[in-house]
């Protein structure tokens with residue numbers, strides 16, 4: 001029951017209620033800019049691009065929210081928020097915000113919302129964003145749509161957040177009609193990265209947190225950074241080759257890896273492949289795995305379920321290899337090949353290797 | 364120690380079939396399972412119980428048939444099971460769900476104060492990861508999400524040290540009980556229930572609570588009425604406007620097919636060819 005109902009609540013949604021009086025003052029679009037250890041998560045800039053479009057459509061301002069400990073890097077982040085489209089930057093600098101912890105971050109963001117009253121609040125669907133969004137929405141008792149794949153505002157200026165529904169074939173559009181702010185999270189790479197405009201500037205609004213370290217229960221003892229090596233960087237790869245259940249057994253994924261290696265790209269897979277234990281979870285592509293936006297995406301033996309589609313739709317060129325001419329993937333691929341992936345993948349690897357002057361990796 | 368694990372019964376997604384014509388989910392005959400992520404939470408709870416003593420209660424909100432999921436958890440070694448089920452919970456979004464579960468947890472805690480609430484990282488059907496933080500927030504529990512491992516627990520001091528998955532690394536956090544932990548997949552290996560547990564589970568009584576039994580006073584905060592989000596539209600994704608260009612394969616050798624694909628790829632992405640050959 002924790003997920004959005006799969007049937008539209010026709011009666012209730014159809015019944016147009018006036019927005020309660022005290023919510024009418026809520027205006028402007030906000031994006032929470034995720035700064036962890038001095039670095040902005042790219043999803044925040046992607047959201048700024050999307051937030052700018054929503055704000056322009058509504059005829060309101062776009063604001064960024066920056067939380068952290070006082071540092072030169074944080075000042076730089078504030079300037080960057082203007083470059084990425086912010087008219088206003090709300091900033092809360094406090095020593096207790098040096099590293100992410102739920103309690104002070106929830107307090108800072110809810111206080112800011114209650115003071116300045118935005119109509120829309122967007123966060124990245126990262127481990128940080130989801131941790132924070134869940135607490136803030138519950139504190140404010142408002143609606144929150146997770147992992148939206150499309151954001152828009154309708155004629156009534158209500159935020160329309162679209163996401164796949166359970167089952168694999170349908171999308172649903174979710175609204176928060178009678179509460180403010182309307183909150184949504186979006187996964188990294190779902191929205192395009194906007195071009196920064198370094199001539200833009202904006203206004204800065206300060207906020208004080210008013211918490212002491214003694215008030216905060218949880219302490220950060222250490223941060224163990226991931227080893228940079230051998231980790232998949234699917235989300236930001238230029239070329240991705242993926243295999244699905246059509247590859248039939250784990251050995252055949254060598255064909256996928258070999259093509260990816262020849263192209264200097266990353267390899268990935270669909271969810272059932274991970275569930276079978278044929279590939280690690282970090283290689284999964286789709287709504288619940290990595291969202292990718294490469295220049296070239298080659299999908300072999302993948303049927304093209306909606307949860308997969310939403311994770312790859314931002315690719316410049318999608319090439320699908322599938323034995324079934326009616327596979328859903330051909331509805332959104334640019335190039336389609338109705339053939340056995342087990343023969344096409346090695347042939348394609350050889351063709352690229354010949355053309356690129358690379359020796360085909362031992363076949 | 365009293366540890367409560369919130370679990371959800373979900374359809375086995377590997378077995379979901381979609382009607383080819385109507386595009387609707389064919390639920391009939393689809394087996395249900397405990398949300399796989401919740402099993403890591405259950406195992407961790409039982410591990411702590413085995414080490415520090417106490418009991419593990421499993422709590423589930425769902426239709427009457429969700430009793431199966433709870434019985435399965437008892438078979439794996441949980442001590443007590445509570446199902447909150449009420450038609451008035453139907454249509455709950457994450458805010459209404461966390462309200463119902465938090466209320467039931469408060470009621471449970473009156474009997475035996477709760478030290479830790481566990482949930483899975485997220486469910487496989489809704490994927491929101493919002494209910495755990497929602498419960499923590501409502502009950503003012505210290506919130507530890509995406510926990511990969513619990514390093515230590517000091518029962519006397521009420522202190523816990525846990526490793527939390529963050530972007531680009533792992534945070535080692537020291538916090539206090541009572542807390543809410545959402546457990547990451549792969550954090551442990553689920554035990555196989557003992558024969559005694561299986562036998563006990565078959566006979567055990569699952570406590571079934573209505574909204575009132577669970578302690579819900581304000582029914583307006585439940586179900587559809589307590590859910591600020593509204594699904595306005597459900598629709599099938601549309602094919603891309605420009606249909607896929609199909610590469611002719613009839614009568615061609617694999618090598619010819621390979622070359623044909625490559626030509627088309629480079630024709631559409633000339634920059635890519637330059638980058639790759641550079």
Ligand SMILES: Cc1cc2nc3c(=O)[nH]c(=O)nc-3n(C[C@H](O)[C@H](O)[C@H](O)COP(=O)(O)OP(=O)(O)OC[C@H]3O[C@@H](n4cnc5c(N)ncnc54)[C@H](O)[C@@H]3O)c2cc1C
Pocket residue numbers: 166167168243244245246247269270271272273284285286287288289300301302303304305306307308311321322323324327339340341342376487488489490
């Ligand atoms: C909440 C939720 C979240 C999900 N998240 C994701 C996600 O993030 N990512 C994801 O991918 N899925 C996700 N799914 C699962 C999704 O609905 C599909 O089940 C899944 O994408 C199907 O994987 P597949 O295409 O590999 O397998 P299948 O659907 O079994 O398709 C296999 C395909 O291979 C083709 N084939 C067979 N043999 C060959 C051959 N020799 N050569 C070429 N083609 C062949 C078949 O024609 C078929 O089209 C999610 C589901 C749910 C419910």
